[in-house]
Amino acid sequence: MDVAIPLFDRITALDAVGPYEVLSRVPGARVVFVGERTGVYRSEQNALGLVADATLEEMASPDVVVVPGGMGTRALLGGGPLVEWIRRVHATTEWTTSVCTGSLLLGAAGLLRGLEATTHWASLDLLPGFGAVPVERRVVEQGKVITAAGVSAGIDMALLLAARLAGDEVAQLIQLSIEYDPQPPFDAGSLQSAPPEIVARAQAIRARRAAAG
């Protein structure tokens, strides 16, 4: 079973590596990082290089696709090799999934029309532009398409996917293996749970950044 995770510049590294850490532990799964070209792609804050070992062409029919997000998605939404590859391989995947703003790439490939979907909370308003119905849930499963919320949600999504692929027992063994017993020191991980002043500050920061282009 081939699991393909596409890389691109300005990717959010955890979007890709969270699901990788889970899915590489599914018996029989082979995770391959792919890119328009092979070689190094730089993360959003530029501090980390991640290596694509195969080109999109070389991974023509993956069983599972996990599309990560990040600021780099913006430059890709207009179409091009990655969006075309997503559209093409989706015809034969068993599961097509995304983390964070990776769902916008699924949308650009035309895969979300009429489906409920999620993404990072700050990008939910972009989903209707792709014909999707935005849903504020951590993981949204619609047939063989699964979208996850922002960044860390990819871990939860991948555990659900591991259960679909290999059963609940295997998914639980993987959860124990990566000791995923989350105990964040604060309760600020969603718009609903974060203190109102934190939400207001986060939204102000994003509005400033958007205004600055």
Added chain:
Amino acid sequence: MDVAIPLFDRITALDAVGPYEVLSRVPGARVVFVGERTGVYRSEQNALGLVADATLEEMASPDVVVVPGGMGTRALLGGGPLVEWIRRVHATTEWTTSVCTGSLLLGAAGLLRGLEATTHWASLDLLPGFGAVPVERRVVEQGKVITAAGVSAGIDMALLLAARLAGDEVAQLIQLSIEYDPQPPFDAGSLQSAPPEIVARAQAIRARRAAAG
């Protein structure tokens, strides 16, 4: 503020990338991945290459160190450039931290003598060999030394560290930014919470692997 994350072959990628995703968002922090040499290091399951941009020598006095774990730690525990670097830079760090079996490297560097510490649940019994007192907690803070439990615990540790470095508000903004509102589909992330049959199977798998060397 320089945050150094050392890489090595057979690293558990999420051990490094979880904290990276948090700490790279701390204002003023510059995260640098370092290695005995620069270039690509391969993850535990070999499917992912991560790039070290600087050598250990080039990062002679980081303010914060985050040592990840993975099967690759085993070959490093006997000493050598990485363990020596950890010992040396610890003299001037503000914080010296680890994720998963990264704490064994702190131990090998002599930093854990007489301290409480944690690591991946399957390696807790190795800590006394380094003079440490093993503690089954997700994050253990002892002066400027913070150790985290297995793999995903690095995210929780890094949020605590972000709060120590930049205050609770910044840490909460980062938590919201990476949408860390964990909702694992199972409750199997620790020896205490996982169903007994899952724990028994996980321990049997690890015993078989250990017996096979």
